[in-house]
Amino acid sequence: MKKKITVGIFDSGIGGLTVLKECAEHLSGVTFLYYGDNLHAPYGSKNAEEILYLTREAVKRFARRGTDAVVLACNTATAVAVDELRREFSFPIIGTEPAVKPAAEHGGNVLVLATPRTVQSVRLRMLTGRFPDCHIRVYPAAHLAEAVERHFIYGEPLYLKAHLPEGRYDAVVLGCTHFVYLKKEISQYYSAPVFDGGEGTAKRLANVLKLPFSGTADHQLGEKNPNNCFTLKRRNFPQNRVKFIGKCRKINKLIYFRTFVSEKTKK
Numbered sequence: 030m031k032k033k034i035t036v037g038i039f040d041s042g043i044g045g046l047t048v049l050k051e052c053a054e055h056l057s058g059v060t061f062l063y064y065g066d067n068l069h070a071p072y073g074s075k076n077a078e079e080i081l082y083l084t085r086e087a088v089k090r091f092a093r094r095g096t097d098a099v100v101l102a103c104n105t106a107t108a109v110a111v112d113e114l115r116r117e118f119s120f121p122i123i124g125t126e127p128a129v130k131p132a133a134e135h136g137g138n139v140l141v142l143a144t145p146r147t148v149q150s151v152r153l154r155m156l157t158g159r160f161p162d163c164h165i166r167v168y169p170a171a172h173l174a175e176a177v178e179r180h181f182i183y184g185e186p187l188y189l190k191a192h193l194p195e196g197r198y199d200a201v202v203l204g205c206t207h208f209v210y211l212k213k214e215i216s217q218y219y220s221a222p223v224f225d226g227g228e229g230t231a232k233r234l235a236n237v238l239k240l241p242f243s244g245t246a247d248h249q250l251g252e253k254n255p256n257n258c259f260t261l262k263r264r265n266f267p268q269n270r271v272k273f274i275g276k277c278r279k280i281n282k283l284i285y286f287r288t289f290v291s292e293k294t295k296k
């Protein structure tokens with residue numbers, strides 16, 4: 030019998046669902062477990078020690094359930110913790126990095142939007158340093174991830190312009206998976222193409238697991254299923270801050286995504 034493949038996908042909250050979507054659209058035969066640490070979100074303003082601790086706890090959680098790989102669907106957790114966690118765990122850990130390369134190849138003035146912790150990271154500095162001929166501005170959108178959580182989970186209004194720097198840019202990199210929810214709006218605001226690392230991460234996952242990566246995403250996925258990872262806006266999230274872990278399974282071209290809300294977690 031063919032061995033079942035399980036992959037854990039982690040983010041501080043709902044941002045990583047955008048990466049889960051890419052992975053589920055491009056890879057077949059994988060059961061995805063999703064863990065969003067909403068209780069401690071946002072991570073972007075926390076110190077490195079705390080982010081490493083929380084990310085390690087999340088990876089341990091997947092390890093206990095049994096997993097073939099873990100995706101850190103969080104640029105911040107990747108920037109801070111991926112190197113250390115790769116040394117600690119025996120299964121592959123795939124990170125999510127800001128898509129600076131395609132934006133730099135597009136050329137001109139590039140804006141990278143990320144959390145403060147990612148902006149301060151050596152990893153991002155090294156990444157942008159690889160494109161010395163490109164003019165890259167890195168901007169910490171300090172409260173945008175939290176605003177996205179509050180908007181999509183609790184329905185609070187989100188004033189996007191208040192979170193974005195002014196200026197003219199030829200390409201924008203979304204260096205935080207939460208920002209991907211606003212891809213269209215950010216692209217319209219700057220009248221520029223927007224790049225994110227979701228598809229690249231899915232490709233890397235396929236590569237590591239030696240699975241085929243279907244070039245054309247199956248965009249029909251999930252559309253018909255009311256209980257899937259793309260209908261987050263319509264979901265009734267409880268009003269308290271919760272952790273959730275879900276299971277995403279692709280059966281007959283539909284994604285089944287169940288969310289298990291844990292008991293109210295103590296502060």
Ligand code: DGL
Pocket residue numbers: 040041042044045070071072073074102103104105106144147174175204205206207
């Ligand atoms: N979604 C995360 C990222 O990609 C972090 C957002 C946050 O919790 O600050 O960076």
